Amino acid sequence: MQFMLLFSRQGKLRLQKWYVPLSDKEKKKITRELVQTVLARKPKMCSFLEWRDLKIVYKRYASLYFCCAIEDQDNELITLEIIHRYVELLDKYFGSVCELDIIFNFEKAYFILDEFLLGGEAQETSKKNVLKAIEQADLLQEVRYTPNHSHVWQI
């Protein structure tokens, strides 16, 4: 996978993960063009499209578009499954996830993604294991937090 973008129906970017080195300007340009292209597609259309020399696989979940750019040899259908698996992980973690969850907790969405994909490839194929790892990492974050601080954690 070269990159993954999550954006709303108004074209606002909610998450971007790049696995190839590109300058900020190029990233912005690609994002802009791709968002436009995908948003222009009608609801019942094919989930795959060819864009530049990449294959784009996208799927809409409620108000969010999940869009991945894969290489020629990659399997499009399994990429759809990868997207679905990521949505399931988010759902399990946040409990019935919606776009607002991803907006307000974007860093956690990244952490979950980083436990599932590494360098553009799936690293753990078991849902349970991914969730367990995130849980443990979160605990670690809590435990290591020094108690003599003025900020109050909300539950």
Added chain:
Amino acid sequence: MSPSVPLQEMIRAIRSARTQCEERGVIQRECAAIRAQFRQADNGGRSHNLAKLLYVHMLGYPAHFGQMECVRMIASPRYSEKRVGYLGAMMLLDEKQDASLLITNSIKNDLSNSNQYIQSLALCTLACMGSAEMCRDLAPEIDRLLRASNSYIKKKAALCAVHIVRKVHDLGELFTKAARSLLTEKNHGVVHGAVVLITELCERNSETLERFRKTVPDLVQIMKGLVISGYSPDHDVAGISDPFLQVRILRLLRILGRNNEGASDAMNDLLAQVATNTDSTKTVGNAVLYETVLTVLDIKSESGLRVLAVNILGRFLLNNDRNIRYIAMTSLQKIVGTDHNAVQRHRGTIVDCLKDQDASVKRRALDLSLALVSASNIRSMMKELLSFLSSCPPELRSQTASGIFNAAERYAPSQRWHIDTILHVLTTAGGDVRDETVPNLIQLITNTSELHCYTVHKLYRALLSDISQLKVWAPCFFFKLKNVLSAFKPCTYMSVVQVTEDDVLDVLETVLQSHMSFPSTRGFALTATMKLSTRITENVDRIRSIVSIYGSCIDVELQQRAVEYNALFKKYDHMSLFCSAAICIWMHLNNVQSAGLSPPLCGVSQVCDLLDLLGGSEQPLQPSPALGSTAPPMPVSTANTVGGDLLDLLGGLEPTPITPGLTFRYIHTKNYRNRKRLTVYEKDGVTVTLSCEKQSDSGLTVTLTASNSTESDIRGFTLQAAVPKSVQLHMKAPSGDSLPARGAAKVTQMVVLNNPNKVA
């Protein structure tokens, strides 16, 4: 994990901004606060600040001042800060930034940390944005982790190694041994990582590929375990056990079995099993089947298995899900060359997909349909393709038009059908037809002489009804216009239509005046009007007035032509035919050069025009004795052969390197203006001019001069000429046969023409 309050407050504040300006204000304030915080000492809120900055960055605002903060955070002992620091590094730093090198040391330390979650952060970051230097530095560490750690780290280290190999190909050697041993692990994640790593290593290096062929039995074993074993809740997706791993293994098997009988045999049974047993009701199953099909088609599989694979694709084509149909067509496209008959069986479904709503599906269907056209199904396929053309999206039109032309050319059952098809395409999508195809059309129409009248009638009718598609096919029509007048006798194919000269001129005038015409179209119209003057007996005045209007046209090209035509009218009434011929050739040369059309074929039509003008005859021209044997290969009809000989000025003349005997031929033109020099050819630095001198009533001397302005000599340069049967030609010896560079000297040649019968 508890939410980060400061971050959420900021997000709320930004979202409640009602205008872009307000938002920018909020963000500027926040960024200033963040910058101030960064400068302060450690205050416990660093991770929140960096998170805020990352959010701002995602919105599209500049955040480069956070880069150093990321570096500092990564070095922090606190896990929460490290986590956000690494996230910031992946978002803000990429290998092009200098700051990225600073984190190499931190990553190195973290890779050896006792806590696996910290190790995982480092691995993740390295795999995401590690530059080549970083990879080289840290590769030994990764190798160590591949061998001796728990499975959680091993699977991450494997994918990290994949990234390293992609960045620095040589390091692949380092990981081969470790990769091999990882295949035997029980943990799915580790095996998956190992398979991806091995795939990457094999793709890069063919020696490694040879070595890994030995793993085929192991891979087959693992696959069998996945396919046959019972329900495993951890990895199950809709009844398929670990589809991600299955797909990766199949892909690796594909690479290992390619071009290798032994490996392909070893996996045959497995592939058959997977193909038959996988449940294809959900996308997951189809994903595995798809990968299986790709593998079967790529390795040296036995024929039964291949048939099975193609059948699966056929089933996919009938699936309701558009995605499945799309990938089925993509795969069929890959094998349409080799398994043509198998794909033909599904032609009906493919053609139906042309009518699908989705543009991606349509494109695939178009590609496949064009590949499936053959002599036996040409008529039905063409019907489908033509109806597709009238309703297809604009971006596919020119591709469809060219495809139709190619197919028609190869498999046309009859001339008339061919012309009908072409005309249909032109009327539907004339504006989208590619320029290169026009000469082919002109040539085709020229060839089918018996259908000239039919063609012309049809074109005329079409032109009357719709002027908007003129751009491309106007030339076709106009070049044949001269036949319109002679074709006003009842035609076997069309009903009698009384078309008078006035009608024809009306049409031409409409074209000239229509604001939708391109300048090139107008040019053609003007030339056609001119040519008509040689045929029309009554309305010459009308033609003159049309032409003279353009004497003051804005377009330089048109103006030049109009002025010259006018001059002709005035001076050389009796020689009009000759002059028209000469001018037409000259104009055609210019047209061809400016329109960039494929020269030899264009030449054909132009020459045939010339011949028609001169003799009004349909008989083929006899080649003159001066013609050499190095005629370019031309299609069968003699008219074309001669045409090709007569005009191949613009084809492939190269000043360097010089091939001996390279010839170029030019049109022999008749009287133009006494003693006037006329440049008939100027390309690639070679210039040929001719001047005429009338000797007697039926004799004419033409002097041809060639010069070369390029940097190198042209050797073996000869001029050849051909003339109609009624004219005699004597070519005197040229002054030399090499053109020195930079116009140092010229080559001249005299040609004597005799037209004893004074044939027009």
